[in-house]
Amino acid sequence: MAAAPIRIYDPGDPRIAGFVSIRERDLTGRDGLFIAEGTVVLRMLGQGAARGNGFAAEAILLLENRLARLGEVLDAFPESVPVYVAAQPVFDAIAGFNMHRGVLALGRKPAADIGASLLGRLPAASLVLAGCGLSNHDNVGSIFRNAAAFGADAVFLDETSCDPLYRKAIRVSVGSVLTVPFARGLAAEAMLRGLFEAGFEIWGLSPRGEVPVAAIPAACRIALVLGTEGEGLPDSILSSFRTARIPQRPGLDSLNVATASGIALYQIALTMGRVS
Amino acid sequence: MAAAPIRIYDPGDPRIAGFVSIRERDLTGRDGLFIAEGTVVLRMLGQGAARGNGFAAEAILLLENRLARLGEVLDAFPESVPVYVAAQPVFDAIAGFNMHRGVLALGRKPAADIGASLLGRLPAASLVLAGCGLSNHDNVGSIFRNAAAFGADAVFLDETSCDPLYRKAIRVSVGSVLTVPFARGLAAEAMLRGLFEAGFEIWGLSPRGEVPVAAIPAACRIALVLGTEGEGLPDSILSSFRTARIPQRPGLDSLNVATASGIALYQIALTMGRVS
Incomplete structure (x- = not known):
């Protein structure tokens, strides 16, 4: 069962700091985190994590009008994963550009494996x-x-x-x-x-x-x-x-x-x- | 035989107006012109036009240090096609962004054919x-x-x-x-x-x-x-x-x-x- 959505009004809210300026920042390689975009990828992240593939979600950020359609996708995530929701201007101010998809997740990588x-x-x-x-x-x-x-x-x-x-x-x-x-x-x-x-x-x-x-x-x-x-x-x-x-x-x-x-x-x- | 290169010092020079802000402008569909980038594409434009494939070059704009290596490529174009050369700051100011390739051509399309x-x-x-x-x-x-x-x-x-x-x-x-x-x-x-x-x-x-x-x-x-x-x-x-x-x-x-x-x-x- 997914967490109850938390509304974000301030792009500077520390709870969504991991989603700030994602186009400029290269999250990869730092802190073991990554950014996943879009409904299809979010679904795969949730299903994979639930199967124990080593990936996990740290947080989810959605454009407010995306929430209603994502119920089943969000249900794959445990309640411990916060779901943040923002209106378009706030969402764009966080992401740093006009992000049509309106669906983001901050993911955590599995332990590194060189082979x-x-x-x-x-x-x-x-x-x-x-x-x-x-x-x-x-x-x-x-x-x-x-x-x-x-x-x-x-x-x-x-x-x-x-x-x-x-x-x-x-x-x-x-x-x-x-x-x-x-x-x-x-x-x-x-x-x-x-x-x-x-x-x-x-x-x-x-x-x-x-x-x-x-x-x-x-x-x-x-x-x-x-x-x-x-x-x-x-x-x-x-x-x-x-x-x-x-x-x-x-x-x-x-x-x-x-x-x-x-x-x-x-x-x-x-x-x-x-x-x- | 290619034309003698003409040096451009002013990004506002009307002779290179066709190359201004190419990333923002969508030349296609207007005036029958298009923008070709890079040495490989320039060579194909020149060779194709020389074979009479219907394409033609209106003008060429090069970063100054590209000129020496392009002699053979430029030789495929008739002398009537002007070759402009600019230093990096001028070139970037014309194109509207940092254009690493440094090789641009303004091309003219063949007559439209719907099939x-x-x-x-x-x-x-x-x-x-x-x-x-x-x-x-x-x-x-x-x-x-x-x-x-x-x-x-x-x-x-x-x-x-x-x-x-x-x-x-x-x-x-x-x-x-x-x-x-x-x-x-x-x-x-x-x-x-x-x-x-x-x-x-x-x-x-x-x-x-x-x-x-x-x-x-x-x-x-x-x-x-x-x-x-x-x-x-x-x-x-x-x-x-x-x-x-x-x-x-x-x-x-x-x-x-x-x-x-x-x-x-x-x-x-x-x-x-x-x-x-």
Whole structure:
């Protein structure tokens, strides 16, 4: 049962300090907190936390006219999570911009995991993504959305990839960063070595890959490795593992890395019989 | 041979009025002009115009330190296209924001085409996209990038879809809106009827589609129809044509429409033997 809503009249009210100027502040990486936006993401945060996925809500802030429609979504949160409500001018003054969605939550991240714990929890048959140098929040958000759509079991990100719990990445992922398990923080080589030692067939995705993605054979455990846009995967990685390409017209700028992840996941999930 | 560069010292100089406050102004749809950003797009504009694709440059504005590296790119433009050069503070004052790329062109669109002329120019074997209600510039830009990657012959957009020559769409497309022929402006039904009468097998893409995209049979002419994100294609279209889906995990928010276009194009291009 959700808490009774508390009306906020003053944008300077200390109770909603965590929601102030969210566009300017990068909450991620500080205090273990993150900002979730929108009804879909709020629902996923509540359901996931209720299932014990490690995420939790610290507080919820709603535009007043959103409250009536959110009863069922709010019911997923325990009564200990305060629900604040504000009129549009107050809400905008808090957020620092005109925030059409009118639905915000301050979330708390689970304990950080650089990879070992997540590796140990993966099912015997697994499809995972491994990102190296994915520094664009839109791309990382899209990659998680694709991972969820094709049932990837986890996403591993190296130390140079950005935090998927940054506000914009969460939004672009449509909340999938709250549902697809991930780990982040190892050097790329150590991350891939860990996957290799855990029995993963490792495939680097590159426009210069040796075989088309449709020729990646089914395997019990497959890790698809994605590099940063522009540069792509470094030669040290491309030369250490097998590589696959997405067939496309020659002479063009390669596909966006998030789109490429979607195409490769689609093809591998088909090959592995994970979707039909 | 490009024109000799002209140095600009005053952001109010009338010669560069077309570049003022480009982020605030939506040039598209007015005066037949558009703004192209970045070296890659500038190169595509110059090469395309030189090939006679209907696009032309009215003027070029560069950050002073970009000039030396752009010699070959600028050589594609006729001497009648002025090349203006400005120092960073002047450049930023013109553009209205800190514009890291430092490469801008004011382009002129070809004569508008709502579809009939483009239909008549398509090759016998064609793969085209048809967009209905694609109102997000990022998605439209990404869709053109995918169309180029998989060699689609054209993109048709209905009257409710946004203009691909909007600044952000051009940038996200990495210039593909200047190379993939497109038409825009018919009602969705008339647009699809035109394609049908031109011999296209018409396939609506929808999470509720009847067959997986891999089951779309090869055909001489295929049109893949994309709907707006969220709503998807209207029932009137889904019930009038065959429909295909991208196999994915049930119960999730569907794929982003641009990602879905990439996956479907990949699969259809493979089926049609257009990429390998």
